Amino acid sequence: MVNTAIIYQSKYGSTEKYAKWLYEEIGGDLYKKSDVSINDLKKYDTIIYGGGLYITGIAGFSFIKNNYKYLEDKKIIVFAVGASPFDTGIIFEIKGNNFPNEMKYIPCFYFRGAFDDRKIKSGDKILILLLKKLISKKNELDYEDWEKAFIESTEDSQDWTCKEYLKPLVEYINQNYKE
Numbered sequence: 001m002v003n004t005a006i007i008y009q010s011k012y013g014s015t016e017k018y019a020k021w022l023y024e025e026i027g028g029d030l031y032k033k034s035d036v037s038i039n040d041l042k043k044y045d046t047i048i049y050g051g052g053l054y055i056t057g058i059a060g061f062s063f064i065k066n067n068y069k070y071l072e073d074k075k076i077i078v079f080a081v082g083a084s085p086f087d088t089g090i091i092f093e094i095k096g097n098n099f100p101n102e103m104k105y106i107p108c109f110y111f112r113g114a115f116d117d118r119k120i121k122s123g124d125k126i127l128i129l130l131l132k133k134l135i136s137k138k139n140e141l142d143y144e145d146w147e148k149a150f151i152e153s154t155e156d157s158q159d160w161t162c163k164e165y166l167k168p169l170v171e172y173i174n175q176n177y178k179e
């Protein structure tokens with residue numbers, strides 16, 4: 001798809017992996033969020049934004065939210081990458097936590113990422129300790145999905161990234177946006 005920009009923000013590489021796999025599948029132009037300005041996006045019909053999940057927020061998504069008025073005439077698709085296992089409620093949760101009302105119609109996809117304790121940056125190490133402390137004060141039965149996955153995945157290194165997860169997104173694009 002020539003007229004498509006895939007933009008991503010990735011801290012530890014999972015979202016980047018999915019963005020690159022997607023680029024291999026559908027083409028277009030691939031950008032790190034830090035390398036692109038809203039002006040650069042004027043020429044595209046379709047904008048696909050991907051970001052890692054950090055304490056339920058999609059990394060860098062304010063770039064899309066804050067510039068939404070310039071993007072309203074475009075087709076937008078969002079994907080998020082996190083440690084939580086996939087279930088049908090997760091898209092609802094991600095949208096609830098990240099999408100303002102006027103953006104709720106935007107299609108959103110979720111892919112499972114990775115967690116490697118050895119690669120965690122020092123700022124995140126402190127955050128992880130604090131989060132673990134907070135979460136562990138709750139009754140295990142009350143854990144949100146991401147909290148459960150967070151506690152389990154931070155015990156060990158895990159890599160759930162898999163190209164197959166992209167299938168629903170690629171199918172969606174082929175069905176709806178193929179020129």
Ligand SMILES: Cc1cc2nc3c(=O)[nH]c(=O)nc-3n(C[C@H](O)[C@H](O)[C@H](O)COP(=O)(O)O)c2cc1C
Pocket residue numbers: 009010011012013014015016051052053054055056057059081082083084112113114115120124127128146149150
């Ligand atoms: C401080 C911290 C907070 C996180 N919060 C969440 C979260 O809320 N939900 C989730 O599913 N995964 C969470 N994760 C896991 C990351 O989303 C996961 O490692 C993902 O693969 C990161 O993608 P990236 O490497 O492209 O940034 C968190 C990880 C860290 C280090």
